[in-house]
Amino acid sequence: MKKNLLLLTFSVLFALLLLEAALGFGTRAGVFPIKIPSYSLAAARTLQFSRDSNPDFGVWHEPNASTRHTLSCIDLIYRSNSYGARDVERALQSPRPRVLVLGDSMIEGFGVPDEHRLSNLLERDTGIEHLNFGVTGGFGTTQYYLLYKTLASRFSHAAVIIGLLPDNDFWDNDYEYGKQVYPDRYRPYLVGEYPSYRLVYHQSSLEQGASSGRAGWLGFAQRILSELTYSYNALAYFKQLVMIRLYPYLTQSHSERLEGFFTASGHPLDPSRPYSGYHDYRKDQLDLVKYTFEQIRQVAAGKHVIIVVLPTKADFQRYDPTAGTPLGAELERFAAAIGMGFVDLLPDMHRRIREWDGYFLPCDQHWSAEANAVAAALLRDELAPLYRDLTQ
Numbered sequence: 001m002k003k004n005l006l007l008l009t010f011s012v013l014f015a016l017l018l019l020e021a022a023l024g025f026g027t028r029a030g031v032f033p034i035k036i037p038s039y040s041l042a043a044a045r046t047l048q049f050s051r052d053s054n055p056d057f058g059v060w061h062e063p064n065a066s067t068r069h070t071l072s073c074i075d076l077i078y079r080s081n082s083y084g085a086r087d088v089e090r091a092l093q094s095p096r097p098r099v100l101v102l103g104d105s106m107i108e109g110f111g112v113p114d115e116h117r118l119s120n121l122l123e124r125d126t127g128i129e130h131l132n133f134g135v136t137g138g139f140g141t142t143q144y145y146l147l148y149k150t151l152a153s154r155f156s157h158a159a160v161i162i163g164l165l166p167d168n169d170f171w172d173n174d175y176e177y178g179k180q181v182y183p184d185r186y187r188p189y190l191v192g193e194y195p196s197y198r199l200v201y202h203q204s205s206l207e208q209g210a211s212s213g214r215a216g217w218l219g220f221a222q223r224i225l226s227e228l229t230y231s232y233n234a235l236a237y238f239k240q241l242v243m244i245r246l247y248p249y250l251t252q253s254h255s256e257r258l259e260g261f262f263t264a265s266g267h268p269l270d271p272s273r274p275y276s277g278y279h280d281y282r283k284d285q286l287d288l289v290k291y292t293f294e295q296i297r298q299v300a301a302g303k304h305v306i307i308v309v310l311p312t313k314a315d316f317q318r319y320d321p322t323a324g325t326p327l328g329a330e331l332e333r334f335a336a337a338i339g340m341g342f343v344d345l346l347p348d349m350h351r352r353i354r355e356w357d358g359y360f361l362p363c364d365q366h367w368s369a370e371a372n373a374v375a376a377a378l379l380r381d382e383l384a385p386l387y388r389d390l391t392q
Contacts, residue, residue: 016231023230028072033363035226035233036070049078050137052186055206057146059137059187060084073363074111083151086114087132093156097390098129100152102144102296103163104172106310107134109372111361116369118163121376126387131155134163138182140172141292142190149299158390159304161379162296166277166327167312170285173292178202194287195294274314278325278346286327290334297340304386306341307331308379313365315346316356343382345375 026032049067054060061080069076081089086108101107101119109117109132119130133152135143144162171177175189179202186206190197225232297305309331311319319325328344335342349359352374359371367375380387 020230023234027230027234030072030363032234032237033071034230034237036072037229037233038068038070038227049080050135052137052206054084054147054151056150057143057188058185059135059139059143060147061086061135069111071111071361071363073361076111076113085131085133086135087119090129090131090155092154094129096129097158098131098156099159099161099390100131100133100148100155100157101161101163102148102152103134103310104139104165104169105134105136106165106367107132107163108136109134110136110366111364112367112369112372116372118372118376118379121372122379125376125380126391128387128390130161131157138168138172138178138185138187140169141289142173142188145292145295145299146188148296153299157303159306159386160296160300161306161308162293163308163310164289164331165310165312166281166315167275168277170277170281170289173288174285175200175202190288190291193284194291197288197291274317276312276314276318278309278311278315278327279318281327286330293334293340294338297338304341306343306383306386307335309344309346310367310375311346311349313356313360316350316359319346319350321347321350341383341386343379345378348378349374 023032023034027034027036048062049065050059050061052058053062061084063080063082063084066077066079069078078086080086083090099122107118109119114120115124117132119132119134122128123130131152133147135147141162141164148160171181173189175191178185178187178189182202184203186201186203186208188199188201191200192198222232226236293305293307309328315325325344325346328346332342332344334340349371350356353359359368359374360366361368
C-alpha cells in the first residue's frame, strides 16, 4: 500500500508538471491568453490592482498603486493616481475645460501603454485634458453612472465621453447574469422596469465580496498560486470565459425565460453565430442602458455628453454596411431626442480595413494600439466642433 501511494503521488505530481509545462509553452506561444506567472512572492503579497473596494460602484483601482500585467503579448506596468484612476495625477479643479472619459477595460486601455490608449491620444491631439475613469473587472453602465455621480463629477469638466462596449455592457448590468457569473462579487445593479429602477448590491458589504476578501489568508494563497503557476491562471480564466460567453445561450434552456431572451431582431440568440451586442441585446437591457445615460446627463447638468460605441471582433464579423445595426439606429435616435452626442465607431472602423485582426491584441480580444489610434482619429474629426468650442 505504501508503494502504491508513493507511485500514485509521483504520477499525480508528474502529470501536474506536464500540464504546467504544456500550459507554459502554449501561453508563451500565444495559444492560451492567460496570465504569465511572475514567480515573485513580493507580487503575491500585493493586493489586486483592480478589486471590489469602492462602496458605491464596486471594482476600482487601489490609489497610488502599480501592478505588472503579463500575457504572451503584454508586459506592462499600470499605475493609478491618488484617486484610484489609471491616469496621471489630476487636480480637482482646473481653469481650463476638460473632458471626462467613462468606460470599462476598453477605455482603461487593457493591454496597451497609457500613451497609446484612446483618451491619451485625444489629449495629445487636442491639447485638452481627457481624464480617464475606465476600469477593468466587469464594469457596466450602471457602474459608469455611479462612478460619475460619486467620484468623477467632482473634477471640473466641460464634457463627458461615455464609451459603451456592447460586447459585455448589457450583460454586466444584468442582475440575473451577475448572480451566475459574479456570485461572490460586490456589485451594484439597477432592478425593475424602465423608468422605475431600484439600486441593489449583490453581497451586502465589501467585506463579503470575494475581491475584498482576498486581503486575508485565502486571498494570499490564491495570489501565491497565480504568481507561481500557469495551471491556476488557466483554471480561473477558462471558468470565467465559459460563464461569460455561454451564459446568453445557456439561459435559453429555461423555457419559462425564453421569451425574455429574444434579441433586438425578435429572434432567439443563435449559437451558430458569434454574440454581438449590436444585434443580440434584449429590449429591457437597452432600456436600462438608456436610463443610466439619462442619469449621467442629469448629473452632468448641461455639460456636453457624448455616447461613443466601441466595436469588437464579433461586431465586425456581423456588420452589414448596407443594413446597419439595430443598436446604432436605436441609440442615434435616443441621443438626438435627449440632446446627447452620438458616435458609432463601427461603420468607419469597418470601412478602414479589410482584415480586423490588427485592431486587436494577438493574445486577447481587447483593442490594440492600432485600434486606439484609428478610433482617436475618427473621434477627433467627429467631435471637432466640440473641441473647437472648448478651446475658444
